[in-house]
Amino acid sequence: MKKAIYWKIRRFNKIYIARHIGADPDALGSSIGLREIIKETFPKKEVYAIGASSTKFKYMGQVDKVKEEDFSDALLIVLDTPDLKRIDGVKNINEFKDVIKIDHHPAVDNFGSISWVDDTESSVCQMIIELVYATKFKMTKYAAERLFMGLVSDTNRFLFYYTSPKTMSLVARLINDTHIDFTSLYDDLYARPLSEIRLQGYMFQNMIVTENGFAYIKLTDEIIRKFEVDPASSGNLVNNFNNINEVLVWVTFSEDIKQNQIRVNARSRGPIINKVLEKYNGGGHKFSSGARLKNFDEMEDLIKELDDLCKNYNNSNKKR
């Protein structure tokens, strides 16, 4: 599989690397990292990392501005994106001559003449490191930093369950080979503005926790503005609510006036939540999913369903 990916990339002179909308460090790190790796290995190729640029994660590197042109002789590589509709910057993958999919989410749409999908992988950054070490691709220090940051971010500093011995050995090899100063990278990844910390305090104080262990917080546009953050970063705070004894599943609902939708970020430390979120224009991993709602009315249905999920989970675990 990895060798086939290498040979396919080798065959194309023009390559576009895409990832999901609402880019996170894994999406940015894998696409920008892979761009640098392909360019280092094949300096004559035209390689672009596409999708909207991210101010929040600008330390991950620059994306390329490309005009919608003729893609008919180009290869498209889609990273970290399980479904066609969430590919950032690509309306129709059929415009490209060929497509490769590399992802660690449970598959939603099957696409690509080569599709390397493995949901036991911690991150797509991990998969790119593996790809380099299994082929003749050349790693660079810049790419290694991006890949390290994406992997660390997606595993929440090696905390999540899909962190494996393979994760650890790949990271050890990466650091050994490239001598990246990895501890200094944490400043970029984890330094946060005071406004966000204050919002987090508000969320801890005001989240509602049901007797079944379901916790949620509704963040209206008014509150998000008051704390001077944006709907995306308020949603990302969901990651800081793990390890609470009384909470099994927790969700943030952030109102996004510009997009006219409610961003839903959900996490779990037991019940499998992605199947529920899929019904609400979303999806993701078993214990980490998201969705988009049209309005706060839809929120009530989702709250009910996730609360019931927790209730059933508690009941079935009691019986054992």
Ligand SMILES: [Mn+2]
């Ligand atoms: Mn990812």
